Amino acid sequence: MYIIKIGGNVLDDPERLQRFLIDFAALLGPKLLVHGGGKIASTIGLQLGIEPAYVEGRRLTDAETLKLVTMVYAGLINKNVVAQLQALGCNAIGMTGADANAIPATKRPVKTVDYGFAGDIAGPETVNANALEALLQAGLTPVFAPLTHDGQGSLLNTNADTIASVLATALAPHYEVKLVYCFEKKGVLADAEDDDAVISHIDQHRYSSLKAEGVVKDGMIPKLDNAFAALQHGVSAVLIGEAEALPSLATAQGFSGTTITLKHG
Ligand SMILES: Nc1ncnc2c1ncn2[C@@H]1O[C@H](COP(=O)(O)OP(=O)(O)O)[C@@H](O)[C@H]1O
Numbered sequence: 405m406y407i408i409k410i411g412g413n414v415l416d417d418p419e420r421l422q423r424f425l426i427d428f429a430a431l432l433g434p435k436l437l438v439h440g441g442g443k444i445a446s447t448i449g450l451q452l453g454i455e456p457a458y459v460e461g462r463r464l465t466d467a468e469t470l471k472l473v474t475m476v477y478a479g480l481i482n483k484n485v486v487a488q489l490q491a492l493g494c495n496a497i498g499m500t501g502a503d504a505n506a507i508p509a510t511k512r513p514v515k516t517v518d519y520g521f522a523g524d525i526a527g528p529e530t531v532n533a534n535a536l537e538a539l540l541q542a543g544l545t546p547v548f549a550p551l552t553h554d555g556q557g558s559l560l561n562t563n564a565d566t567i568a569s570v571l572a573t574a575l576a577p578h579y580e581v582k583l584v585y586c587f588e589k590k591g592v593l594a595d596a597e598d599d600d601a602v603i604s605h606i607d608q609h610r611y612s613s614l615k616a617e618g619v620v621k622d623g624m625i626p627k628l629d630n631a632f633a634a635l636q637h638g639v640s641a642v643l644i645g646e647a648e649a650l651p652s653l654a655t656a657q658g659f660s661g662t663t664i665t666l667k668h669g
């Protein structure tokens with residue numbers, strides 16, 4: 405099965421998003437979509453007088469920001485993506501981690517930084533894989549917003565790349581899972597300024613040097629950490645590429661993005 409993550413810079417572009425959803429709807433077999441939306445949340449937050457705040461690239465989710473991301477991720481983005489998929493003949497069902505107790509989490513403990521209502525997922529074993537399997541077997545396509553819950557009535561904000569990796573790992577004992585991170589660039593780039601400098605293959609060894617050289621930075625670090633975590637826990641394949649490359653992933657032919665493996669070769 406496919407688990408596809410779509411990033412915020414594509415969600416923010418209605419034409420690119422529509423093209424991506426057409427390709428997603430056309431994928432055969434069981435599939436699941438995880439969306440981000442950090443960029444849209446920040447834009448709408450500013451309109452409402454909520455300044456986005458980050459520490460080392462991670463959003464601080466205070467009580468007002470939690471309300472904002474709940475409205476934007478679980479409401480605006482999730483329901484529009486579901487409606488667009490329905491129009492394309494894909495029977496999508498919108499989900500957060502609270503729905504069907506799909507992804508329980510715990511509020512990140514305060515150490516040096518208080519991230520507020522940020523949810524950490526203990527591990528793939530906490531995911532309600534049986535409920536997801538039931539949805540998939542009923543022919544439904546779950547569409548996940550990047551929210552989890554603490555089991556005590558509070559939603560929590562969780563990075564969408566992490567949700568995709570954890571769901572992929574949780575479903576790996578049930579399906580052969582291919583995890584695909586789609587975003588606005590052609591793949592992991594050797595030069596962030598050169599959109600065509602795609603690194604076709606990254607293993608753990610190469611990743612260490614790319615990080616040390618500063619070639620891989622910012623949001624690409626958690627994305628790759630999540631990619632390797634998935635491979636270490638039974639996910640069959642992880643690919644990173646641009647949203648437009650999605651059709652080539654099904655056939656693995658002419659794929660122009662980055663393939664992630666644990667070891668070389
Ligand atoms: N070597 C690299 N290749 C491609 N992108 C990189 C690289 N290093 C850092 N980045 C940054 O990582 C970002 C992707 O991470 P993120 O914003 O979290 O993605 P998403 O939109 O999927 O949530 C890119 O937009 C880019 O700015």
Ligand SMILES: CC(=O)N[C@@H](CCC(=O)OP(=O)(O)O)C(=O)O
Nearest residue numbers: 412440441442550561562563564
């Ligand atoms: C806790 C945390 O980092 N949550 C993320 C969830 C959204 C997200 O991951 O969106 P992209 O995939 O578009 O970046 C945030 O609020 O920014």
